[in-house]
Amino acid sequence: MTEPEIHKGLAGVVVDYTAVSKVNSDTNSLLYRGYPVQELAGHRDMEDVAYLLWNGELPSAEQRTEFDAFERGHRALPKEVIAAIDLLPLTAHPMDVARTAVSVMGASHPLAADNSVEANMEKAATLFAAFPAVVAYDQRRRRDQAIVEPRDDLGYSANFLWMTFGEEAPPEVVHAFDVSMVLYAEHSFNASTFTARVITSTLADLHSAVTGAIGALKGALHGGANEAVMHTFEEIGIRKDESHEDAAARAKTWMEEALASKKKVMGFGHRVYKNGDSRVPTMKSALDAMIEYYGRDEILGLYSGLETAMSEAKDIKPNLDYPAGPVYHLMGFDTEMFTPLFIAARITGWTAHIMEQAASNSLIRPLSLYNGPDERHVD
Numbered sequence: 074m075t076e077p078e079i080h081k082g083l084a085g086v087v088v089d090y091t092a093v094s095k096v097n098s099d100t101n102s103l104l105y106r107g108y109p110v111q112e113l114a115g116h117r118d119m120e121d122v123a124y125l126l127w128n129g130e131l132p133s134a135e136q137r138t139e140f141d142a143f144e145r146g147h148r149a150l151p152k153e154v155i156a157a158i159d160l161l162p163l164t165a166h167p168m169d170v171a172r173t174a175v176s177v178m179g180a181s182h183p184l185a186a187d188n189s190v191e192a193n194m195e196k197a198a199t200l201f202a203a204f205p206a207v208v209a210y211d212q213r214r215r216r217d218q219a220i221v222e223p224r225d226d227l228g229y230s231a232n233f234l235w236m237t238f239g240e241e242a243p244p245e246v247v248h249a250f251d252v253s254m255v256l257y258a259e260h261s262f263n264a265s266t267f268t269a270r271v272i273t274s275t276l277a278d279l280h281s282a283v284t285g286a287i288g289a290l291k292g293a294l295h296g297g298a299n300e301a302v303m304h305t306f307e308e309i310g311i312r313k314d315e316s317h318e319d320a321a322a323r324a325k326t327w328m329e330e331a332l333a334s335k336k337k338v339m340g341f342g343h344r345v346y347k348n349g350d351s352r353v354p355t356m357k358s359a360l361d362a363m364i365e366y367y368g369r370d371e372i373l374g375l376y377s378g379l380e381t382a383m384s385e386a387k388d389i390k391p392n393l394d395y396p397a398g399p400v401y402h403l404m405g406f407d408t409e410m411f412t413p414l415f416i417a418a419r420i421t422g423w424t425a426h427i428m429e430q431a432a433s434n435s436l437i438r439p440l441s442l443y444n445g446p447d448e449r450h451v452d
């Protein structure tokens with residue numbers, strides 16, 4: 074009998090169809106429901122993208138008005154979620170706070186156990202609308218600041234920044250943040266999305282699937298990389314007013330030493346894209362705009378120094394987390410808040426996949442090849 078082939082990490086294994094997004098590593102492209110992500114980031118906002126991912130089409134003006142009314146009407150955190158967050162110590166990682174908050178949102182949602190198409194759509198939209206308040210509140214309580222209530226006269230990203238910092242962000246900053254949300258929204262069968270689909274395949278509810286997905290996203294090999302990128306910058310040392318060249322030179326030396334000691338450097342490499350991440354050029358433009366807006370050229374020096382040294386030594390390209398980390402830093406988020414920002418965006422993709430899985434379900438249950446001891450018996 075021939076031994077079955079093992080596909081460690083499911084690398085190269087195609088497990089199902091999806092109509093949500095298409096990642097094409099050969100052409101370095103990413104399509105959401107057929108639309109190139111760069112076009113969406115340039116011409117549409119996060120609300121349109123959420124609608125697109127869930128419904129398969131961009132909203133008409135009338136549909137968008139209706140969607141806005143729902144989303145803006147569900148931005149405030151339920152009191153039990155605030156109470157649950159308040160119970161958690163400030164030493165808890167924001168990803169653990171986020172995971173707990175989503176779990177509480179599920180436990181207290183009136184449609185918690187209803188897995189119908191209508192209930193799932195409502196739960197997805199409610200989660201999308203309310204989750205930014207989790208991140209904003211958690212960031213504020215860590216700075217000993219009071220909660221800031223949402224505003225229904227602002228778009229999703231402008232309101233997100235308002236609730237976090239308690240002041241209106243300028244349009245350039247809102248745009249860069251919105252671009253990051255659009256780029257982070259969806260990426261086919263990545264580890265967290267696959268986790269959400271596995272949980273959904275057992276007929277568990279939407280909040281359980283999202284809670285599990287958050288656990289998968291936390292790891293440094295996945296979403297945790299945007300936080301890890303900033304730790305690298307911090308380890309090298311961010312010196313305001315240092316010249317671009319000096320910062321680049323220090324970063325290059327750091328990278329050469331890291332690679333010489335066989336370190337994996339977060340923010341570089343990708344399981345699917347081997348010639349560069351399709352989302353990076355758009356996110357890098359947003360980073361350039363933020364560098365210019367905040368006048369922080371030394372950050373760009375660190376960015377370029379690391380990128381050049383990695384490219385020269387191993388020809389490995391940056392992934393989306395690499396430019397996203399410094400963008401969130403410049404905006405004023407604490408480093409530990411970066412991966413929860415990724416959650417806020419990816420809730421849309423996860424829930425689109427949850428609904429797709431539920432609509433054409435088959436329990437996801439692979440096989441394994443046993444390599445433990447031969448059969449033996451208790452004396």
Ligand code: ACO
Binds near residue numbers: 296342344
């Ligand atoms: N730093 C240093 N070396 C690297 C890196 C890196 N970031 N990424 C890959 N390599 C090297 C590996 O050491 C390995 O070298 P070897 O063949 O000499 O042993 C080779 O490139 C292949 O790497 P694998 O890890 O086997 O490739 P895989 O496809 O499994 O990994 C992964 C993809 C996990 C993303 C990897 O590139 C990595 O660990 N990157 C850092 C984490 C990261 O940035 N994750 C974010 C992913 S994107 C996202 O979530 C938005």
